[in-house]
Amino acid sequence: MEKYKHLGLKLTPQRLAILSYLDGNKEHPSAEDIYKAMSKDFPTMSFATVYNTLETLRDKGGVLELTIDPNKKRYDPNTAAHHHLICMKCKRIIDIHKEFSLNIPDEMTEGFDLVGNHVELYGICPKCKKSS
């Protein structure tokens, strides 16, 4: 959590709880997942606070907002560039830490200034393979 101090956030108890929940979390939780997890210790915490905190964190580079799930946004505290392996059945998302050297010919970039890339790998996880 120390790593969030330099982001210039106002550290309220609610935020500290959210930050602590996110820290090292590999579940790619949605706003609702976070809200539910918080409700135990902060029965009064509202969605506004969750979303507000996530938005601020995102803007300051503290979390990544993932668009992998068609139904809702998910958040990833691991802001180092990495990719995702997605089970098409159970929707589980797993981090992949590997750099891909994507050699994109200039004529394909349409004059864009490229900033980054994200690779999604789709497949069926071992569990779902068994149960089918």
Added chain:
Amino acid sequence: MEKYKHLGLKLTPQRLAILSYLDGNKEHPSAEDIYKAMSKDFPTMSFATVYNTLETLRDKGGVLELTIDPNKKRYDPNTAAHHHLICMKCKRIIDIHKEFSLNIPDEMTEGFDLVGNHVELYGICPKCKKSS
């Protein structure tokens, strides 16, 4: 549109209109984009019909449901494997037809059966570069 016949769809006038709108469309339209475009010729067409048709098409492999846009689903009639170049400012999405040979070491696939991949390239498009 001929290509949709073999999907086993019941071809109603509404569906034919949607199919014709999607055919060759490179705009990656959302359900609302499609609904609005349809409203001209079919003032009575409902969202239910648009979503129903898109869902059926998706399940039969007639369109891809893109999760690139955080705010809504977008649809791509180009079902051939391809990737996307996204402007981080104006959110424009451009197709990239190139195959990337992603060599993923076995120890990173967590036992998944890999089915496909999708690469998102993020950057700033020429227009947005100028206007900033």
Added chain:
DNA sequence: CTGGCTGCAAATCTTTTGCATCCTG
């Protein structure tokens, strides 16, 4: 004919917003 499709409205789900109050820096 008949099951799938349409249209409309209501419902659901996720995310955003307004506003009065609160509290960190």
Added chain:
DNA sequence: CAGGATGCAAAAGATTTGCAGCCAG
């Protein structure tokens, strides 16, 4: 003490659903 943060409720969007009537195969 000021400006940002919180909590609550209402609003806004996107998508889904229930259902009666309709029509393509």
